[in-house]
Amino acid sequence: MRTIILSLTFLFAALSAWGQRQCPYCNGTGKIVKNISVSQYGINRETKVKCSECGIYYLPSTGHSHIHCSHCGGTGRMSGSSGSSRHSGETYDPDSPEGIWAKGVAMTIKYGLPYTDEEKAAVERLGKSSPTMAQLWIKYRNILNMGTSYFNEQNAKIGYRWDKVASVDIIKNGYDKQLAEIAPSLELPSDLYAIYQRLYKSYQDAYTTYRNNTNASESLQNLQNRLDDYILQQNLLY
Structure with a gap:
């Protein structure tokens, strides 16, 4: 009987692991990069600084930061059945200033006049x-x-x-x-x-x-x- 219970426990654990996969949007880290503005194209003199979290160099005017991934809710894992989950503490809002800016950039790339x-x-x-x-x-x-x-x-x-x-x-x-x-x-x-x-x-x-x-x-x-x-x-x- 004990052997059957242990076998079922391992089976449920395996099925649980199989039902989840690494989030492809954040590569399992639970966070994504957010830039809230574009650089000032040399109008304001800036020096690039290194991000202590991801290691890239960026201009301070871009507002480079890291937020919870909205696709996995910051867990780094996604359910195989539902495809995504939401986190009650999600910090990204598509109607926020940065969300509106991001949509504007997407529209420019698709329909407008992108910078060269x-x-x-x-x-x-x-x-x-x-x-x-x-x-x-x-x-x-x-x-x-x-x-x-x-x-x-x-x-x-x-x-x-x-x-x-x-x-x-x-x-x-x-x-x-x-x-x-x-x-x-x-x-x-x-x-x-x-x-x-x-x-x-x-x-x-x-x-x-x-x-x-x-x-x-x-x-x-x-x-x-x-x-x-x-x-x-x-x-x-x-």
Whole structure:
């Protein structure tokens, strides 16, 4: 009898271990890295410091820290059946400032105007000679990025919703007005001006593509409405 009980105990322990696996998001550590901001691209002089927890070197302005992994709840293990678990003390909130920032970065990568090494270097050079102008450029390109992201995202979802050309133009005019308020004060060196031309073209192309597709969708919808009205009228006559 004792042998049977011991065998069952070992069996349950084995099944428990088999039912869990190492969390692939934190590699079993229970923690993940969180950066709450981007570096200042040379505008503010910084020296990299070494993280005492993971050993990497980082710029203090990035807000580098370690938080409980939201996928395993900080345990480092995940259930084989449920796939993930939640921890009541979870510190990551997707609606927090850093969560909103992270979603913004993801949107920029997917739909907007991601920073390149070339632009980063150009902004660093401008930041050394004119920090105010560098900040003004960042403000200007953020508006370009928001507009580009919006038009590209809406264009990607055009099959799931209907929009009006007039509405698209109103939104474009809103972005253009914000850009026009900054443009007279913006003086860019030749290297950054060439980057500006490429980014502005991407912004215009995103708008044009979405407007053209919206116009085609609107025309198709109007045609469908007329067809529906015709069918309805024919049904009323018979």
